[in-house]
Amino acid sequence: MARPDGDRSERMILIAWAGIVLVITAIVLAVRTRRTIWGRATGPAVADATRPNGTILMITGAHQWTIPLLADWQARGVIDIQKQGPELAKGERSGRSSGPEWIFTVLDAATVDEIELPVLQALVPDAPASGATFILTREDTATREALTASIIDARGRQRAAFGVRPVASRYLAAGLVALAVLGSALALAGTIAANFPRTSSGTNGVAWAVVAATVGIATVALICRGARRVTDAEREYWQRARNLELWVRTTTNPSMALAGWAMYWGHLPGPWIEKMPESITxxxxxxxAFLRGDVNKKNNYP
Incomplete structure (x- = not known):
């Protein structure tokens, strides 16, 4: 791209490039900060059978909320789960079949904390009273919807229980945005002062600088605004979960107290299958599929 002669023009071009470098630096730092200081980045996994410091609902995905939690409750002696009735023939297209009816009986809810208790009560309305029973039928969509809503709420309350990032975290976000704004201002000022000529496509260099500056500021602002500030307590949760996963996959002496967590990681190693009771398997x-009242037949477990 051609540029006017003269020392002043060259200085302005250098200023413009310095501004561009600042914008790029702000974007890189924002991405890095989001993954580390704000994010839930963890260190290398070390096999450890320690339960994470929070509910199992935090680790389970949208389609795996219920089963690991139910297995965890069974393993802890919170509830007893029995099924009655046939599992009907699966559909040719969906690969799913209507599951049986489920009977939930509360045994001892003493270990259920304030995060999980509303979920238990959504499933068994008379909980936490010992002996409280509820039968979940295939047609009972209201209970399944209430259970899903309570799980979503529990995840939010667990995040709140982990705490809030210090005020310094917000200052860091403001600093990154300010860096992007400064860089964009320098890029614009330098570009305008240097009076870049039009490119071969007919687009003025100033216009390109305006677009680049706007994109840079918007990118950094969105990164900082969209980042959920992860506290040390929540990051510890994810580190413990990673350590526990490695232990589940490598141990030769599984603990049934952790069966619910083990269920989350799907295809369990042989020792778990051999030791896990049928009430959990x-x-x-x-x-x-449990929340929809059917059973997914596509998973071919051993």
């Missing part, structure tokens, strides 16, 4: 492969 009967839940395998149902994942999100």
């Amino acid at each position: 009967q839940l395998r492969g149902r994942d999100g």
Whole structure:
């Protein structure tokens, strides 16, 4: 791209390039900060059978909320789960079949904390009273919807329980945006002062600088605004979960107290299958299908 002669023009071009470098730096730092300081980045996994410091609902995905939690409750002696009735023939297209009816009986809810208790009550309305029973039928969509809503709420309350990032985190976001704004201002000023000529496509260099500056500021602002500030407590949760996953996949002496967490990682190693009671293994492969009242037949578990 041609540029006017003269020392002043060259200085302005250098200023413009310095501004561009600042914008790029702001974007790189924002992305890096989002993944580390704000994000839930963890260190290398170390096999450890320690439960994460929070509900299992945090780790489970949208289609795996219920089964690991139910398995965890069974393993902890919170509830007893029985099924009654046939599992009907699966559909040719969907690969799913209507599951049986489920009978939930509360045994001892003493270990259920304030995060999970509303979820238990959505499933068994008379909980936490010992002996409280509820039968979930295939047609009971209201209970399934209430259960889903309570799980979403529980995840939000668990995040709140992890705490809030210090005020310094917000200052960091403001600093990154300010860096992007400064860089964009320098790029614009330098470009205008240098009076770049039109490119071969007929687009003025100033216009390109305006677009670049706007995109830079918007990118950094969106990164900083969209980042959810992860606290040290939540990051510890994800580190423990990663350590526990490695332990689940490598241990030769599984602990049934952690069976619910093990269920989350799907195809369990042999020792888990051999030791896990049928009351828990009967839940395998149902994942999100449980909330719809059917059983997913596409998972071919051993």
